[in-house]
Amino acid sequence: MNDLRKLARIILVGLGIYVLVKYGIGLFAGLPYLFYGESPLRGFAVVQVVSFVLVTVCLSLAIYALVWKADFWSAKIVGADERDGPDIWWLPFAFRLASVCAGILYLSWAISALVSIIGSYIQMMDPGFVFRPLPWHNVVGWVIQLGLGIYLLCGAPHFVRWQVKKTLEHCKRLEEPDSISDQEAGV
């Protein structure tokens, strides 16, 4: 189990570093406009800075849980029900790890998009700024992405349980004699 915890920690820290580097590049690209740019460009720079700060706070919390509260986080990923299982103990772990990784990415994308929307609305107050409102489906899409990101980051318990159940059903079906004809047909 220790190996699994190490693996989860390595993958999540690696992903955290990737996200931080990505937003760090955006921050450095936008920083000069904060001091020297015109109004819209300064707004873009503010959005970059706020996105970076928010994403950094979220990731810092996650990495704090990973490094200092390793047991809490690993227990969330490995789960209680599969620790003593026979040979499928790794399956819920793998699904949960995939969900958490996807959750981190979803959250980072949604945060930056929503911050830019809020930034656009704040810029509306500037009389020289031409505001083009975003389509409603974009805004709803990012809000849904934020919700999904939180759910996935929590390990998506119902979804993971459903995936494990389906995987085991799939394996059982493959071992049934009826499935051989399918296999021979290459379906």
Add this chain to the structure above:
Amino acid sequence: MSRMHLIAKLALTALGLLVLVESLRYLRFVGAVGPASVPSLCSLGVFLLLSVLASRLLFWSEAWVNRMVGTGDEDVRPVSRVSVVGGFRVVLLFCGLLVLAGRIEILIRAAAFVTVAPRIIVNMIVYKYIDEVFYMPVSSWARLIADLSGAALGIYLVLGAPRFVRWQMSKFYAPTPAYK
């Protein structure tokens, strides 16, 4: 199939899916400048090239897997069925979630269209006309097809891509006399 073969196969499958999604991005640019213009044809060419590469990675990657693993693989113990099915499903789920992340918006738009589509279609039949919604340039149709294909691919992957996994399993585990 050994554990290293499985890992190599999963890595190539994930890569193939990402290449496929990248190819759909180029399909969106077809017709953006003009249906028969050079940029459109270049986009179509890149789309076809990436699609061929993706299909090679997804469906005929055995030669590459063998070359990646090499002959020095001493672990000849075959992996269990659960490992293969579970491994494929985990990788496909992760790729599916990434694909769907960029297509939530198109799913919302599609759902909104489905709610008004029956009324538009009934009106078109009753009053014998074609609604202006359907008079779109080639670039808009290409973008719509690419977006809907991406969304459908994402949903299929998140559901575990059962037929794809079964097809992969049929390649690795050929029926043996024990099953007959």
